[in-house]
Each structure stands twice: as structure tokens, then as C-alpha cells.
Amino acid sequence: MFKKLSSLALVAVMVLSLAACGTTDKGNATTTSGTKATDTPAPTQAAAEEASTGDSEATSGLFAPIAKEDIKVGVIHIGDPADGAGYTFAHDQGIIAMQQALSLSDDQIIRKNNVNDADAVAIRTAIEECIEEGSNIIFGTSWGYMDTMEELASEYPDIIFSHCSGYKSNGSNFNNYFGRIYQARYLSGIAAGLKTQSDKIGYVAAMGSDNSEVTGGINAFAMGVESVNPDAKVYVKVTNTWFDPTLEQQAAEALLDAGCDVIAQHADTTAPQLAAEKRGVWGIGYNSDMTKDAPKAHITAPVWNWGAYYTSAVKSVIDGSWDGSNYFGGMAEGLVELSPLSENAAEGTAEAIEAAKQKILDGFKVFEGNIVDNAGNQINQDGAFLSDADITGKMNWYYRNVVAE
Amino acid sequence: MIINFLFAAIKAGTPLLFGTSGEIMSEKSGNINLGVEGMMFMGAFMGFYAAYHTGSLALALLAAFAIGVFAALIYAVLTVSFMANQNVTGLTLTIFGTGVAKFFGEMMISKSGGSPKLSERFLASISEKPIPVLGDIPLLGKLLFSHNPLVYLSVIIAIICTIYMLKTRHGLNMRAVGENPGAADAAGVNVTLVKYVHILLGGGICALGGAYLSLINGGGIWNNSSVVNGQGWISVALVIFASWNPAKAIFGSLVFGAFSVLQFYVPKNIIVIPNAFYVMLPFIITTLVLIISSMRKSREGSQPAGCGVNYFREER
Numbered sequence: 001m002f003k004k005l006s007s008l009a010l011v012a013v014m015v016l017s018l019a020a021c022g023t024t025d026k027g028n029a030t031t032t033s034g035t036k037a038t039d040t041p042a043p044t045q046a047a048a049e050e051a052s053t054g055d056s057e058a059t060s061g062l063f064a065p066i067a068k069e070d071i072k073v074g075v076i077h078i079g080d081p082a083d084g085a086g087y088t089f090a091h092d093q094g095i096i097a098m099q100q101a102l103s104l105s106d107d108q109i110i111r112k113n114n115v116n117d118a119d120a121v122a123i124r125t126a127i128e129e130c131i132e133e134g135s136n137i138i139f140g141t142s143w144g145y146m147d148t149m150e151e152l153a154s155e156y157p158d159i160i161f162s163h164c165s166g167y168k169s170n171g172s173n174f175n176n177y178f179g180r181i182y183q184a185r186y187l188s189g190i191a192a193g194l195k196t197q198s199d200k201i202g203y204v205a206a207m208g209s210d211n212s213e214v215t216g217g218i219n220a221f222a223m224g225v226e227s228v229n230p231d232a233k234v235y236v237k238v239t240n241t242w243f244d245p246t247l248e249q250q251a252a253e254a255l256l257d258a259g260c261d262v263i264a265q266h267a268d269t270t271a272p273q274l275a276a277e278k279r280g281v282w283g284i285g286y287n288s289d290m291t292k293d294a295p296k297a298h299i300t301a302p303v304w305n306w307g308a309y310y311t312s313a314v315k316s317v318i319d320g321s322w323d324g325s326n327y328f329g330g331m332a333e334g335l336v337e338l339s340p341l342s343e344n345a346a347e348g349t350a351e352a353i354e355a356a357k358q359k360i361l362d363g364f365k366v367f368e369g370n371i372v373d374n375a376g377n378q379i380n381q382d383g384a385f386l387s388d389a390d391i392t393g394k395m396n397w398y399y400r401n402v403v404a405e
Numbered sequence: 406m407i408i409n410f411l412f413a414a415i416k417a418g419t420p421l422l423f424g425t426s427g428e429i430m431s432e433k434s435g436n437i438n439l440g441v442e443g444m445m446f447m448g449a450f451m452g453f454y455a456a457y458h459t460g461s462l463a464l465a466l467l468a469a470f471a472i473g474v475f476a477a478l479i480y481a482v483l484t485v486s487f488m489a490n491q492n493v494t495g496l497t498l499t500i501f502g503t504g505v506a507k508f509f510g511e512m513m514i515s516k517s518g519g520s521p522k523l524s525e526r527f528l529a530s531i532s533e534k535p536i537p538v539l540g541d542i543p544l545l546g547k548l549l550f551s552h553n554p555l556v557y558l559s560v561i562i563a564i565i566c567t568i569y570m571l572k573t574r575h576g577l578n579m580r581a582v583g584e585n586p587g588a589a590d591a592a593g594v595n596v597t598l599v600k601y602v603h604i605l606l607g608g609g610i611c612a613l614g615g616a617y618l619s620l621i622n623g624g625g626i627w628n629n630s631s632v633v634n635g636q637g638w639i640s641v642a643l644v645i646f647a648s649w650n651p652a653k654a655i656f657g658s659l660v661f662g663a664f665s666v667l668q669f670y671v672p673k674n675i676i677v678i679p680n681a682f683y684v685m686l687p688f689i690i691t692t693l694v695l696i697i698s699s700m701r702k703s704r705e706g707s708q709p710a711g712c713g714v715n716y717f718r719e720e721r
């Protein structure tokens with residue numbers, strides 16, 4: 001019974017979020033309507049109404065306010081924030097920013113580091129430890145935590161679970177958050193396109209074309225490159241791991257051997273940037289400003305400003321306005337941005353990026369207009385744009401100037 | 406393209422060659438030390454730490470070697486003197502070494518306030534430079550004579566180990582202890598001393614492989630989570646591939662190094678194989694080598710008979 005109700009609520013939230021976004025989207029609804037919702041349309045509507053009344057209450061929130069001194073925040077990291085750069089570091093910087101913005105004390109933050117996201121037992125243990133230590137809200141930063149967090153969210157309905165990068169949520173104490181990093185990748189593509197001399201740009205990718213997040217990033221980057229340099233091609237090498245400095249370095253060196261003179265990356269370590277620096281060429285980092293790591297090579301990096309979300313989420317728990325909705329922020333919300341351009345950037349880069357950034361803030365969707373993939377298939381027509389569901393889940397093609405060999 | 410591929414293979418194989426040479430020294434004296442991964446990790450940290458603070462390549466290598474000797478000493482005391490199970494002790498050393506290195510690594514990171522990076526001067530001293538004259542030979546010059554200094558060091562160590570093992574009296578004693586410590590003891594060889602010396606030596610050489618990983622592969626930045634990342638275990642497998650001969654390990658490490666970079670150099674539009682297959686390859690080859698060598702039934706190139714068994718003089 002509970003499952004049915006929660007699935008209905010889920011559908012309702014989806015419908016609501018669609019209405020809120022104002023997108024003319026068809027793909028999104030299919031993901032949940034499959035089993036339970038399609039047979040009776042009426043209850044869906046009822047649930048939607050129910051939820052919409054819930055929504056008007058949402059200003060007062062789903063949970064009672066918690067005094068700032070009493071709140072405890074749990075964080076489950078896949079890596080170690082002490083690495084000083086990369087994915088986990090970026091998330092932890094966000095946590096620290098939230099802590100400072102809300103002036104919480106150190107013992108109000110409970111970190112669990114190096115929690116393997118393929119090990120359900122380890123995830124459960126880590127989260128239950130957070131709960132025992134009194135966490136009110138728990139952030140899970142890696143994709144693989146999703147299913148375990150979903151289970152725990154139904155076991156502990158009073159505790160809020162917030163999961164990064166997944167697609168599951170229950171509309172009350174379990175939401176997910178992610179962002180339009182592809183907007184920043186588009187801008188970084190402009191920097192790479194202006195810099196390259198050989199018109200060959202390397203891209204060290206963690207996952208292959210089956211992974212929508214990585215592939216979408218590559219496509220946005222490639223579109224940014226094309227917007228300023230139509231002759232340049234983007235060469236992709238896949239490591240099949242999110243975190244492996246040795247493999248990432250080897251992939252970067254293979255790209256450099258093939259003549260690439262700018263190395264971009266969707267990988268967690270600084271290894272590709274260091275490989276580029278060693279050869280005396282340039283690079284576009286990821287996750288954190290890698291100029292400090294590779295000062296002679298690094299131009300700029302698409303970076304996350306997770307603090308924007310963490311602060312608003314924890315604040316909503318404190319003042320009781322948490323409404324369980326999902327979060328998909330972009331440049332407008334300040335969740336994603338480009339790290340400051342280093343002196344390695346080509347002349348005119350700052351102006352070109354500033355113009356494109358303004359375009360995005362004014363509503364340019366990156367994945368809009370005529371889009372052809374590298375096998376010659378028409379993906380999108382003029383005047384249309386890809387829906388959020390297509391961007392997060394169906395980006396399994398490479399843009400026309402991408403070479404994945 | 407082929408030259409670039411082989412060049413990358415040599416680079417990827419070098420840490421394996423250190424690890425394999427070290428492990429062969431240990432196993433030839435009758436002690437299978439599964440702590441290679443841990444010793445490499447400790448060597449990686451000490452090498453980096455010394456390089457970070459002194460900026461000297463010699464001191465970095467010395468420090469790495471010393472910590473490897475120390476780690477192996479723990480193993481030697483436990484297995485040779487206290488007769489602890491070799492496999493368990495080795496595994497424990499892996500866990501211990503990894504933990505210790507990460508602990509101090511994290512300390513180093515927090516002290517440096519971010520990511521500790523080696524000085525420009527140090528990075529220049531380990532950069533890839535062609536050797537004068539030899540480096541100018543077309544193709545071969547790039548392939549063989551344009552590496553960083555540690556690549557040559559690894560080959561020199563492997564050759565010295567081979568000559569020592571096969572051509573000297575001390576090497577003969579060490580092999581005797583590895584095959585049959587009772588007989589060696591009866592012949593007047595100090596079994597305990599021989600075992601200690603070679604386990605310690607082996608540990609030091611393994612740790613140099615770790616230093617290679619943190620100094621060269623790391624690109625000059627300390628990365629706490631996965632410096633060594635299984636290279637120690639591949640080294641243990643490579644010992645079998647090289648049939649306990651460091652000279653053959655030179656070739657073996659090249660093959661394994663080639664497998665690890667193969668996926669980035671194969672033209673994916675011509676040969677379509679899932680990436681996971683490339684990751685599997687070294688282990689498939691090791692399995693094949695094991696099967697073939699066990700079918701040959703030759704005594705040469707097989708595991709030393711006394712390897713893995715602790716020596717009780719009283720049970721002789």
C-alpha cells in the first residue's frame with residue numbers, strides 16, 4: 001500500500017516539476033508511468049491535486065523546523081576530501097561553504113570517507129552510523145548510493161536523505177540533486193577551441209557512450225569548440241573508471257602522442273593536466289580549479305559550487321521549509337561555473353566566454369537547434385531542444401566533431 | 406605510433422620490474438612475501454616525502470629503499486625468526502603498508518594545505534631526456550635511450566640481480582636456501598642470515614617501484630587514494646610469468662606494461678573489443694603461463710621448493 005502511495009506521489013511530483021519547468025516534455029513521464037500509474041489516470045490526477053495542496057503547504061515544509069544548534073549533517077564521500085583536488089574535494093568544499101554560511105560547528109558535520117559505492121553493506125553501515133550519531137539530513141555524493149539510500153529513506157522516515165546524480169526520489173524525505181555542468185563544459189570548449197594549434201583536442205573520459213552524463217559533457221564541450229573553431233576535432237579516450245591516476249595519465253599520453261595539444265577531462269584526478277604540462281601543452285580540468293596543480297598548462301575548468309545547494313538544503317531543514325523536491329541547478333543558480341581563466345588562455349577567450357555565458361543566462365539551452373551526431377544521424381531539429389530527461393538519460397551519441405577511436 | 410606505444414609500455418612496465426625483481430630475491434631465498442603492494446605504497450610515500458622536502462633524487466630513492474627494507478624487516482622477523490605463516494604475514498604487511506602510507510600521506514597533504522607538488526628542479530631531474538649520441542639514433546633512440554633515469558635503474562637492478570643469483574657464490578647459497586634449507590644448513594650456510602639479507606634487499610627494491618609510481622606516474626603531485634593501485638599484486642603475478650628470473654622479468658614487465666596501455670593505442674574503429682578485456686589480459690596470460698609451465702614438468706623455472714615453508718632447524 002505504501003509503495004503504491006509513494007509511487008503515486010512520485011508521479012505527482014514529476015507532473016508538478018514538469019509544470020513548473022514549463023517544458024514540453026514527453027520522455028520524462030514514461031520513466032515512471034510504466035507499471036502502476038498508466039492503468040488508472042484518475043488517481044494520478046487526484047494525487048497531483050493532493051500534492052499540489054501539499055505544495056502550497058510546502059512553504060511551511062514537510063518537517064518541523066530544527067534549531068540550528070541541534071542540526072547534524074551527515075556526508076557520505078566516495079573518496080577522500082584530503083586529496084586536495086577532484087570530485088570528493090569539490091563536494092567537501094561545498095560542505096565547508098555550507099558550514100561557514102550557516103555558522104555550524106565542526107561536530108555538527110559527520111563525514112564518512114572512502115565509502116565504496118558498489119558495496120551496499122558498507123553504504124548502509126556508513127549511513128546508519130550517521131543516524132546513530134544524530135544526523136537529521138544525510139548527503140550521499142555518489143551515484144551508487146542510490147538504492148541503499150532509497151531503502152533507508154523508507155526505514156527512517158524522519159531523516160532526510162539527499163542523493164547526488166541519481167534519478168530516484170520519494171518526494172518527501174528522499175530527493176536527488178545534480179546540475180547542468182554541461183553549461184560550464186560548453187564554455188570550457190570555447191577556451192579549448194581558441195587555444196588549439198593542431199586542431200586536435202583530447203578528452204579523457206571516465207565512461208563510454210553508454211554513460212549519459214559523461215557523453216553529454218563531451219557533446220557540450222565539442223559544441224563549444226565548434227562554435228569558435230569549426231575545424232577542430234575532439235578525440236576521446238575512455239578509462240572505464242572514475243578514479244585511477246595511472247590510467248588517466250596513460251590515456252592523456254596516448255592522446256598527446258596522437259597530436260592533441262589541449263587535454264580536457266571528465267575524470268577525477270589531476271593526472272591528465274599534469275601529463276599535458278609535462279609535454280608543454282595545455283589542458284582543461286574538471287571539478288576544481290586545477291591551475292594550482294598544473295600552472296603552466298591549465299586554462300580553466302568547469303567546476304561545481306556544491307555549496308550553493310548544500311547551503312539552501314540545510315537551511316531549508318533548519319527553518320522547516322524542506323519540501324522534498326529534486327534539485328537540478330545550473331549557472332543561473334550558481335551551482336556550476338567556470339574557474340577563473342589562467343594566463344594560459346588564448347587572447348580573446350575571456351570576451352568569447354563572457355558572451356556565451358550571457359547567452360546561457362538569457363536562455364540558450366546548449367542542446368538546441370540543429371544537432372547531428374558523428375554517425376550522421378539527425379538528433380535534433382532547428383527550433384527544438386532536448387528535454388532534461390534526454391540530457392540526463394539518453395545522451396548516448398557523440399556530436400559530429402567528436403572522434404572516439 | 407608503434408614506437409609511441411612501446412615507449413608508453415616501457416614506462417608502464419618499470420614499476421612492475423622493480424616489484425618483480427624484489428619479489429624474486431625474496432622468493433628465491435624461500436620466502437614468499439605477499440606484502441609487495443604494502444611495501445610499494447610505503448616506498449611511494451617515503452620517496453615522495455623525501456623528494457618534497459630535500460629536492461634530491463638520490464635521497465628520495467635512498468629513503469624509499471630504506472623504508473622498504475624496514476617493512477621487509479617486519480616480515481622477516483615474523484616469518485624467519487618467529488615462524489609465522491608467510492602468506493598471512495605478507496597479506497598483513499600489504500594492509501599495514503597501505504594504511505601507514507595513506508595516514509602519513511594525509512598528514513603531508515594537510516600540512517601543505519592542499520596538494521603537495523614537487524619542485525620544478527626535481528621534476529626536471531626525473532624528466533625524459535634523450536641520452537647524448539645514443540638518443541639521436543632514429544626510432545631506437547626514442548624507444549630505448551630517451552627515458553627518465555629510473556627506467557635505466559630498474560633494468561640495471563634486474564641485470565645485477567640475475568648475475569648475482571646465477572653467477573656468484575652468494576647467489577648459489579641463496580638459491581640453495583630457497584630450494585632446500587636443511588641441505589644448505591648442513592653444508593654450513595647460515596640459513597637465517599641468508600633469508601634476512603635477501604628479504605630485506607627484496608623489500609628495498611620493491612619500494613623503489615613504489616617511488617617510481619609516486620614520483621613519475623603521479624606527475625609530481627601526491628595522490629592519497631590510489632598511488633599503487635594493484636601494481637604490487639601484478640608484480641607478484643609477474644614473478645611466475647618471469648619464472649623466477651629477473652632477466653626474463655625485463656621482458657615480462659614490458660609485456661604487462663604493454664597490456665596496460667594497449668587499450669589506448671588500439672584503433673577502436675578497426676578492432677572492437679570491450680575495454681574490460683584489456684584489463685583482463687595480463688591475468689589471462691599469467692594463467693596460461695602457469696598451465697604451460699606445469700605441463701612442462703621441468704624443474705627449471707619453477708617455484709623454489711622451499712618457498713612458503715618456514716625452516717625449523719629442529720625438524721630437519
